[in-house]
Amino acid sequence: MIEMSITIQQKKIPQWKIDEVKELEQLIKENKTIIIANLEKFPADKLHEIRKKFRGYAEIRVSKNTLFKIAAKNAGLDITKIEKYLNSSNAFIFSNENPFTISINLNKSRLKRYAIAGDKSDEEIVIPAGDTGMPAGPILSTFGKLKVPTRVQDGKVAVTKDTLIAKPGDTIPAEAIPILQKLGIMPVYVKLTMKVAYHEGLLIPAEELEVNLDDYRSEIGEAYRNTIALGVEIAYPVPDVLKISITKAQNYSLNLAGEMGYISKDTAEIVFIKALAKANALAEAINDKANLGIQVAQ
Amino acid sequence: MEYIYASLLLHSAKKDITEDSLKNVLTAAGINVDEVRVKAVVAALKEVNIDEVLKNAAAMPVAAAPAAQ
Amino acid sequence: MEYIYASLLLHSAKKDITEDSLKNVLTAAGINVDEVRVKAVVAALKEVNIDEVLKNAAAMPVAAAPAAQ
Amino acid sequence: MEYIYASLLLHSAKKDITEDSLKNVLTAAGINVDEVRVKAVVAALKEVNIDEVLKNAAAMPVAAAPAAQ
Amino acid sequence: MEYIYASLLLHSAKKDITEDSLKNVLTAAGINVDEVRVKAVVAALKEVNIDEVLKNAAAMPVAAAPAAQ
Amino acid sequence: MEYIYASLLLHSAKKDITEDSLKNVLTAAGINVDEVRVKAVVAALKEVNIDEVLKNAAAMPVAAAPAAQ
Amino acid sequence: MEYIYASLLLHSAKKDITEDSLKNVLTAAGINVDEVRVKAVVAALKEVNIDEVLKNAAAMPVAAAPAAQ
Incomplete structure (x- = not known):
């Protein structure tokens, strides 16, 4: 046709x-x-x-x-x-x-542009603390409506604290639009x-x-951690991996010694740490229940 | 902390923590027992789930154990 | 951990940790004493400066923060 | 995660991550290759500094898993 | 870490990790395969529950092994 | 720590930790076995759920950096 | 982790970690020794300062920093 x-x-x-x-x-x-x-x-x-x-x-x-x-x-x-x-x-x-x-x-x-009425924000909008350069006047009540704390300084409006007024996806409050323009904040993507x-x-x-590049980054991180974990577990014969294997084995050994109360020169400390941790926890617990005046060993 | 250690000893041996059992242990360790404190500890421990408290203590970061040099 | 609590009890009561004193405390707690373990603990503790270890142990942040609910 | 493992394999072998190399590896692993995903992965990884991400992954405190039971 | 990446690629594709499959993948990635290492990795992985290891990977107490470079 | 390493060696190989198996391993490592200690270790391990302890060790949050160096 | 525990056992007994000593320990633990793995582990451990690693392990139990390659 x-x-x-x-x-x-x-x-x-x-x-x-x-x-x-x-x-x-x-x-x-x-x-x-x-x-x-x-x-x-x-x-x-x-x-x-x-x-x-x-x-x-x-x-x-x-x-x-x-x-x-x-x-x-x-x-x-x-x-x-x-x-x-x-x-x-x-x-x-x-x-x-x-x-x-x-x-x-x-x-x-x-690109970014200024908001117009009805726009949804593409990013977090924060009114930053500091001098706005705007003369004090009716605008003060607009700041008030937006719950942005202000004070007047030399006849100008100063914002006293960074204030979030919209999160990504929020409709931008209409009264904020002129303020955002004056502050040069462009929250909408083009x-x-x-x-x-x-x-x-x-x-x-x-x-x-x-x-989403961040998704890729986090998957790479996960894949890498998985790889290290598996390498450590099988003692993959690469020095850097074996170092982690040894560290893990040592951590396991110390914890086991601590839990079973096995005392030797190397393990005495972990054993007493664990015993003391338990004693302190118990002392604290009953100190809360009834004021016994027990001094938690510190 | 003696009263706590004695209580934990009884608890980990799965014995009841009573005024008598606590006094026995403390006495065996050569400690002059303070009756009032014994009563207070036994009463307070009754209100506590000891296993729960110990579990939380165990979950705390205890890993650090510098090997003896 | 009974043997450890018993040792800590004796130590904090400033008594020597010997096979006899340890057995006394454990027996008073109603525990069937395992002679071998008593020997092992006493021997091991001889090589350890308990005060030093306890000081270090107490200095650990761990001991400092029991779940305070 | 297959596409990521395959990419990291190429990366650690110092090979370029291209559509062809990625497809080769995936196919050798017996995977039915999804052409669109291959394209997406190759394009995305061009924008990502893999070495940097690996370094950060390694440096991330494993605290990741507090005893949350 | 190529051998581990290749193994995890196979694992996540639900393929058996055998000497052959591992060699295939490594070769496809352009890596000169070390037969001995392939054997060692395959043997070692047989003794490990990979899913279990991955589940705990985030919790791994990977400590103190800074890059030696 | 030898006795602990030997115990975990047996445990990770899924072997029972008995006086005999422990002695075998220690002897093979060229260690003069202390019978008392072997007995004590085996007895103490009977009261501990090793898998549980290891799981908690792995799940341990960023731990207690030693207070001072 | 058997190969690691066996190596640490030898190390703490102040024995050299050789193919023979490692095999002996593993065999004594009832493990079917994989010659290839033993070789590889012994070779890799030659490049590791175990004392250094253990010192760090004790001092900083959890802080992931595996090498990024």
């Missing part, structure tokens, strides 16, 4: 559209990764900043869905898979990078929201595209 209409109405189609379809077609053919991102709520004037950051390994195009669809079809893409993402206003990111790399970089290249990535025949939905 589309092709037909194109052929029939070809003369009425402006040259730039034809050129654009050609260019898109070329981009689709030349790039392994295509990401469709939502442009709604994304300020057009910020796009060039992101483009700048992606320069060299990804190209960001804002195009009409219909043009992209034609180009995709011309490039031999299976359009049925991505059709449902081709609504509202989209940006198309073309790259030969791994789609997750693009995702990570989109996250890193996010970033392209990915809808889907198409990569070498794979379709990766937005949820899967999100990469």
Whole structure:
């Protein structure tokens, strides 16, 4: 249908559209990764900043869905898979990078903006202690409403204590917005929201595209601790591991000696530590119940 | 702390901590027994779950035991 | 730990920890004394400066913080 | 955790963690490789300073597990 | 620690840790396999309940063994 | 600590800790065995749940750094 | 951990930790000795200052710091 209409109405189609379809077609053919991102709520004037950051390994195009669809079809893409993402206003990111790399970089290249009414905060908002530079006046009652402690100093409002007014995900209190602006606090992120990535025949939905680097860090830490623990347990013959094995064996030995009351030169101390710990605990416990005046040995 | 040590001795031997048993132990250790204190300790220990108290004490960081040089 | 508590009891009562004194205390607590263990404990304690050890033990943060519920 | 162990294996063997090397290791371990995860892991690990994370993991006081019973 | 990483990779993929499977993984990672070490690790792991060890890993009293470098 | 090391050696090999097994191990290590001590250790260990003690030792929170050095 | 307890036993008895002495102790404990592991452990322990490690172990019972490689 589309092709037909194109052929029939070809003369009425402006040259730039034809050129654009050609260019898109070329981009689709030349790039392994295509990401469709939502442009709604994304300020057009910020796009060039992101483009700048992606320069060299990804190209960001804002195009009409219909043009992209034609180009995709011309490039031999299976359009049925991505059709449902081709609504509202989209940006198309073309790259030969791994789609997750693009995702990570989109996250890193996010910008911040001032809050407007109704925004949810993307980060913790803290009004910092110190001089605000704002002249004392009606604004004082606004600070009051936000439960931010203030005092007036040289006719200016000074905040006396760092005060949290919103956590990530909280709707930002409307009355805070002008204050945040005056303080230069930009609590809302501006970033392209990915809808889907198409990569070498794979379709990766937005949820899967999100990469939480902290999760990876903590998994690596866990894997490493597991590895050390297993190495220690089997006395993996590497000096640094054996040192830990020895330490563990010694810790076990001392504790066993302590629990069984085994006294030798090496173990006397742990034995008495344990006995004293118990005696002290008991003394303290009954000291609480009835005031016996027992001096807890210290 | 003698009264506590004596009580713990009885407890760890699974004996009842009574005025008599406590006095016996203290006397055997050559200690002049203070009747009032014996009464007080026995009464107070009745209100305490000794095993629980000891378990908590054991859970405390006791690992440090510098080896004797 | 009975042998240890008994030793601590004697020590804090400023009595010598001998096989006899230890046996006396343990017996008074109603414990069937194991001669071998008594010998072992007394012998081991001979090599240990109890006052020193107790001082160190008490200095440990451990001893300091019983669960105070 | 398979993908992480495989990555750490490559890392400790001083090999680059690429889609190919990761897939090789996973396949050799008899694992059905999930292409998308491989891509995600490779991209993510490019951003992570593994040596740094290992150093921190090692330095983290094992206190992690207080006697919480 | 490559041999341990490889072993845990196999374990977390629920594969048996045998000399062959371990060698396969190590080779796939581009590591020159030391036959003796493979044997030693496989033998040692047979005596260990890995799941149990991992469960306690966080609680490991890994002390005092700073990197010797 | 020899007697304790020997006991834990037997325990971790899942062998019974008896006077004989303990003596065997100590002798193999070239140690002159003190019969009294062997008997005392075996008797004392009978009253202790070794696995429990080790589990608690492992779970011990960052412990008591010795008060002073 | 058997190999470690056996090594510590030898060490505290002031015996050299050699393949033979380690094998003797392990065998006496009723353990089927793995020659390869014995070799590997003995070789690795040669690079460890056990006294130093024990001193630190006693002084700082829990503070994870395994080498990060």
